Amino acid sequence: MEKATGDPIVQFPESGDPDYQASASAACRYISLFSQLAGAAGKDLTVASFGKAAEKLGSVTLPGSGTVKYDPKTHTWLQPLYTYKYDPTRKQLIIDKKIS
Secondary structure (H helix, E strand, O other): OHHHHOOOOOOOOOOOOOOHHHHHHHHHHHHHHHHHHHHHHOOOOOHHHHHHHHHHHOEEEEOOOEEEEEEOOOOEEEOOOEEEEEEOOOOEEEEEEEOO
16 A cells, blocks of 8 residues: 555554555455445446345455345345454454454
8 A cells, every 4th residue: 555655554643644544444345345246246237236236145255354244134234343452462452252
């Protein structure tokens, strides 16, 4: 990301400064989701085929999120949630447990 934009990735940007790390993370997820949906929609992408693609796939694998399931009843994606705890020895957050 830094090489492509010329802007440094700052782990904890100051309030009001751009958060390139969050932007890059979101872009990876959304591009991956679109790509998988468009592929499932078929060669002739239409509004109707794109709309049915999520139900056809059932679930997708997204960078940083893992497997995300589609709920056809609510038309939403069910992303796993995790709780984290700080490990002072490693000086970082680590996954404590998956809660959904």
